[in-house]
Amino acid sequence: MDTPPIDVSLLYDTGQVRVTGDGGGEMVLHPHWLRERSHEAADFDPVTRQRLFEPALLPADLRVVGMERSSEDELALTFSDGARCGFSLTAILREAGWLDDPETPPAPQPWGADLDAWPGADWAALEAPEVLRDMLAGFARSGFCIIRNTPTQPGTLESIAKFFGHLRDTNFGPIFDVITKPQPIDLAYTGLPLSAHADNPYRQPIPGIQMLHCLENGVEGGLSTLVDGFALAEALLAEAPELARVLERTTVRFRYESDDTILENRGPLIERDGDGRLVRVRFSSRVDFVPPLDPETLDMFYRGRSRMFELAADPRFEIRFRLDPGMLVMMDNHRLLHGRTGFDHAAARRHLQGCYIDHDGPDTMYRVLSRRWRDGEGSGREAA
Numbered sequence: 001m002d003t004p005p006i007d008v009s010l011l012y013d014t015g016q017v018r019v020t021g022d023g024g025g026e027m028v029l030h031p032h033w034l035r036e037r038s039h040e041a042a043d044f045d046p047v048t049r050q051r052l053f054e055p056a057l058l059p060a061d062l063r064v065v066g067m068e069r070s071s072e073d074e075l076a077l078t079f080s081d082g083a084r085c086g087f088s089l090t091a092i093l094r095e096a097g098w099l100d101d102p103e104t105p106p107a108p109q110p111w112g113a114d115l116d117a118w119p120g121a122d123w124a125a126l127e128a129p130e131v132l133r134d135m136l137a138g139f140a141r142s143g144f145c146i147i148r149n150t151p152t153q154p155g156t157l158e159s160i161a162k163f164f165g166h167l168r169d170t171n172f173g174p175i176f177d178v179i180t181k182p183q184p185i186d187l188a189y190t191g192l193p194l195s196a197h198a199d200n201p202y203r204q205p206i207p208g209i210q211m212l213h214c215l216e217n218g219v220e221g222g223l224s225t226l227v228d229g230f231a232l233a234e235a236l237l238a239e240a241p242e243l244a245r246v247l248e249r250t251t252v253r254f255r256y257e258s259d260d261t262i263l264e265n266r267g268p269l270i271e272r273d274g275d276g277r278l279v280r281v282r283f284s285s286r287v288d289f290v291p292p293l294d295p296e297t298l299d300m301f302y303r304g305r306s307r308m309f310e311l312a313a314d315p316r317f318e319i320r321f322r323l324d325p326g327m328l329v330m331m332d333n334h335r336l337l338h339g340r341t342g343f344d345h346a347a348a349r350r351h352l353q354g355c356y357i358d359h360d361g362p363d364t365m366y367r368v369l370s371r372r373w374r375d376g377e378g379s380g381r382e383a384a
Contacts, residue, residue, distance in 0.1 A: 002101070006089065008069060015080065016061025017091070027096060031062045034077060037092075087198035095351070102374060105140035105369045108233035108335065110343040112317050116160040120146035123160075123328075129369055136366040143332040144226055150213065152325045157213040157353045159327065161277040165361015168207055170200070171261045178212065191219075193342035196227045196312040199333050199356075201282040202254040202263040207356035210333045218348035224329065225320045227337040229281030232311045233270045236304065243304030248272060250301050253289045254282065269305065280334040283308060312337055323352065332359070 005022040036042060036055045045052055059081055066078030075087045079257075093099040119138020125131045125187045126147070139145040152161060158175055163166055167174045180191055200207050212224070224348075237244040247269040256263040271280040290301055313316055320341070323329065331338060333356070343350060 003374065004093070006093070008067070008075060008089070010064060010067040015065065017064055017067065017077070019089075019096075021098065025098070025334070027098075029092070029337045031079065031086060031341050032058060034064065034087065035062060035079055035083065035085065037087065037095075040083070042087050042158055043083075043085070055368060078197040101177045103370045105363060106137050107141070108143065108230055109141045110234055111142055111228050112231055113315055113319055113321060115142065118142075118146060118150065119144065120150050123150040123326075129373055133366065133369045135367070136362055136369070139330065139332070139362060140366065141333040142227060143230070145330050147328040147330065149326050150328050152215050153281065154215060154353065157211060157328070157355055160213065161211055161355045161357055164330070165209070165357035167251075168356035168358065170203070170356065171258075171263075175353055177356050179350070191222075191345040192342045194316070194339040195223060195285075196337035196339045197286070198282055198337055199284075200231065200256070200263075201267070201284050202256040202265050202287060204263075204265050206265065206280075206282070207361040208332050209330060209362065210338075211328060211330050211357070212323065212338075212352050212354045213328040214352050216325055216349050216351040217323060219343040219345065219350045220347065221341050222322075222343035222350050223320045223341045224323050225318055225339040225341070226329075227312045227318050227339075229283060229335050229337050230278045231317055232283075232308055232337075233278055233281055233310055235317070236307060240304070240307065243295050243300055243307060244245065244270065246297060246300040247304045247308070250290060250293070250297070252282070253291070254284065254287050255289060256287060269308070277333075281337070283312070283337055285309065330362075332377070334359075 007020040009018045011018055011028070015031050017031075017034065017312050018026065019028045022203065032055065035058060036051070043048075043052055049165075051217075061080070063080040064077050065080050067083075068076040070076065070118060073089050075089055075092075075294070076084065077081075077087065078084045090099065094101040117138075119135055121131050121135045123255065126135070131139055135145050135147075147160075149154060155175065158167065170176075198206075199210055236247070248271070251266050252269060253266050265280055267280070269282050269283070270278070273279050285305060290298065293297075329338075
């Protein structure tokens with residue numbers, strides 16, 4: 001990628017570096033920020049890709065005292081501690097957000113029932129790196145993907161999940177069967193309809209990604225449903241900002257209890273980061289317990305939660321589909337709400353297997369594939 005036209009100048013009075021874009025944008029780079037990004041042999045281990053120095057021990061008054069620009073992309077800086085370091089302006093612009101980073105997965109794009117293309121692929125097709133990378137990009141944008149024509153032998157899910165990341169073991173086991181049981185320890189093990197919800201908000205940490213793999217499905221009904229929790233949060237904010245803000249500010253207790261397990265965690269129903277970006281939706285109203293706040297706040301909380309429930313059941317936001325044998329849905333449990341319609345388990349059999357993995361599995365897979373794809377290396381599953 002060519003570096004866009006920019007001007008770089010040394011601010012001699014402060015020892016900082018100013019970067020000015022051709023569109024008038026400007027940023028000033030701190031000497032410490034620059035020095036920490038040195039890839040010189042004395043500063044950076046190319047094998048571990050970690051620093052060889054402790055940045056906390058850099059002089060507090062560190063300054064840039066000299067600058068040379070040998071090309072559009074190459075910048076050499078001399079620091080007041082005697083270090084001379086080379087930098088790529090493209091790398092600096094990517095980290096500053098002025099250029100897209102090809103290794104970074106796409107940003108979430110909230111969706112509704114009119115979502116045109118559902119991300120996914122055939123299991124065998126994931127051998128191709130471009131197919132795997134495209135599916136992971138769709139997963140990052142939409143929060144889910146569907147893999148078709150997987151093997152349907154019980155236990156196959158373990159090998160599929162381990163291809164994408166590390167299995168998360170819970171009190172349900174590393175692999176759990178979603179099938180009706182005489183004495184269920186969760187409503188998922190019944191034929192009852194399940195409203196849209198996120199899984200296990202009571203765990204520490206909350207599972208990042210859930211996989212559901214269909215082995216057998218002969219029932220009438222039992223349709224799987226998906227709702228984008230980020231779309232609901234944005235819709236509520238646009239419609240009733242005061243209710244949305246209460247859901248963002250109120251810390252709720254989530255609790256699961258059985259004869260031999262008690263799990264608790266706390267957090268808001270809608271969570272944003274310091275920049276206002278949505279990072280998590282905890283919506284599981286059968287296991288949440290709001291603290292005894294003042295009546296006015298609680299009234300707004302209950303109104304906001306009820307409206308979220310209504311939006312989650314609104315056909316404008318929900319997609320529903322039948323999970324047939326060999327289909328696997330992978331969903332971001334911090335974003336997607338899932339459920340199902342009811343079914344008569346006495347008439348036929350519906351058998352799914354489920355598991356959890358962490359976000360960093362698909363995330364690092366996308367980043368490595370992007371780097372290898374850029375460099376022309378590797379194949380799909382082998383490259384990942």
